[in-house]
Amino acid sequence: MKIRAVRGMNDILPEEAKRWQHLEAAFRRTVELYGYGEVRTPAIEHTSLFAKQMGETSDVVEKEMYSFSRHDDELTVRPEGTAGAARAYVEHAVANREPISRWYYIGPMFRGERPAKGRYRQFHQAGCELFGDAGPLCDAEMIEMCLRILREVGVEGARVHLNSLGGAGTREAFRDALVRYLEPRRAELSEDSQRRLEKNPLRILDSKDPRDRAIAEGAPSILEVLSDEDRAHFDGVRAGLDALGVDYVVDAKLVRGLDYYTRTLFEIQATTADLGAQSTVCGGGRYDGMVEGLGGPKVPAIGFAMGLERLLIAAKDRDTGAAARPVYVAALDPEAAPRALAFARELRDRGVAVELDARDLRLKAMLRRADGLGARFCVLIGANELARGEVTLKDLGAHSQEAIAIAEAGATIADRVLGGGAVLSGGSVLGSSEAGA
RNA sequence: GUGGGUAUAGCUCAGCAGGUAGAGCACUGGAUUGUGGCUCCAGGUGUCGCGGGUUCAAAUCCCGUUACUCACCCCA
Structure with missing residues (x-):
């Protein structure tokens, strides 16, 4: 039997690699305009880093991570970039050196999902993390930056979806309220959502099943239960986006599978038919509690990640410039x-x-x-x-x-x-x- | 993880009322003893994804399996 590439992991041959290089170059060029510098963290981290930050019960942590034991260490090949960057930020006490840090990364991530178009087991993300500014304007600035990247890369028809999860307390309160609303209607929910009721009720809000959608319509909105501070922040983000002339839709049903998000949550979808169900090309939000949760100082943060495979599918092929003429x-x-x-x-x-x-x-x-x-x-x-x-x-x-x-x-x-x-x-x-x- | 579709030459695909394989592109040679993009001619030994089964005979039918793909799930 011939040895083949591992399922869900792909070779990128030189001809195709050229497109990757252009994409990565455009990303670097753009984020550097905003003051971001590259950070390179290891592909392997302690399993507990991801388990704690992303949530013990999140799907990624529960069943998708490539984890293994080595001697006395429980290790995991990184499924995403934010936790590692935050760990490095804390480990090197970067908060003591500078008040604001803007980092970006590009690299492979690993999740054992069932492969599909635009979703692979080794996939690549480019993302940014901004540490040290809790203000809403940097949320708006980051969203505008994402749109600029997409434009530079040739993605057309990008739509910004915006939501706020509030602070940790708000989120818990909302979760309880949502369960109180859904519990009596449990029987009407899809099988998937009945399971989600215990694990991750927020996810029911963006279910695609028509039964769930009908129920989600009448569900309480998280935007209605935001604290005054959360509300002010959210309004600040919107004011920033308006000042930048950025179009967006407020989507109270936008949620994430990762636990670390607080307040601002955003997602950008490309309207390319080629992407099918994997139309989310960029996702991000605030994670104001992570640095402290990792044993660091109280430093707010916000970040996003883009899936490069999806970007390449969504990007209009442009002239990649004069080919080398040897x-x-x-x-x-x-x-x-x-x-x-x-x-x-x-x-x-x-x-x-x-x-x-x-x-x-x-x-x-x-x-x-x-x-x-x-x-x-x-x-x-x-x-x-x-x-x-x-x-x-x-x-x-x-x-x-x-x-x-x-x-x-x-x-x-x-x-x-x-x-x-x-x-x-x-x-x-x-x-x-x-x-x- | 669940359900559907697909799997034939390096690439794109045809062949399937079962008789053991084809086209275009690409590649090489020749027409042109060392001169290119056009044209013409010639060149394929491909485990017909893999493993079983039915049959005198399977690329073609059946079962299983793997990969890819679409939807769900998840997410970037």
Whole structure:
């Protein structure tokens, strides 16, 4: 039996990796505009970190984590990025060094869910965490930043959903009120929701089952039971969004499966049909209690994460820029191959990208390959060239070729490839002729 | 985790009233003794996802299994 990739885990081949690189670059570029710096935390943490922060009874912790014992340690491969970042924030006493910290991360996360489109067991998230500011304006700022990222990345039709869970006390009170409302109607709920009644009643609010929806319609709204402080914060967020001209919908039924959220909760959905049920492309909120819960000082925080696989599905494919146009060096005879190898190195020394081809093939096949790669220049080095101390330089766009003394060829080619605007105009001319053909 | 669909060449797919496999693209060679993007010709030895079963005979029918996929669930 052949060894295959583990279920739910995918290879990303170079061609596709290019799209990832563009996505990640756009993310970095954008969040750095807002003052975020990258943090890199380990992929493995103590299991208790996730169990405590995300909630012992959350689905992720209960049945989706990749956990294992190693010697005396109970460890887990991270299912998300926030807990690890907060742990590092506390561990390094960052609150003592600076009043506000803005961190971002990009990396793989692991959850043992049943794979589906846009949902994999190893998946990738890019996210931000802001520590040290409890004010509502940074909530609004972060949401606007998320929208900017999505725009930069080419996601269209993003919709912001906003809710507030209130502080810890409000949340508990609401949970009780909700259970009091639902308990008498238990029999009318879907099977899933009957289970959720004990475990995570808030989840019933965003169930997709029509039976649940009907009941959820009449359920009490968390927004009605917010404390004055929570209400003021929520209004502040909305005022911030309004000032930024950001469209959003208040959705009192928006909830999360993770326990650590307080107050502001938001989710951005892409309206791409391709995403199917996995349309949430960005989710985040406040977690004002986490740092203290990890043994740190009372430091409020807010963060979000984006699922990169989903982003790539939702993102309109844009021109990823001019593809690399290597100079193609073809070694035509075995005796000329070492010279071609050395010549390729010389071009690279001069900063020119080179694809060396020393296979035992017909010149025709090599030129086809050079075309396929989009090379503008092709350098032929064979027995004839070797005898004359020359190389043959072909300009594939102009259909011309010339003999150049091998001692000068490197400088000449580097000059043509790298020299000023010549590259751009040459590239676009070739590009348009290709498009026309 | 639950239910439905799919699984044939590197890629996209055809073939299925059962007789042991095809097309396009891509790739290689030739037409053009060392000159490309077009054209023409030629080139496939693919465990027809895997394992069982029915049958003289299975890619085709049945069962199981795995992967992918859609919905639910969960979430980013």
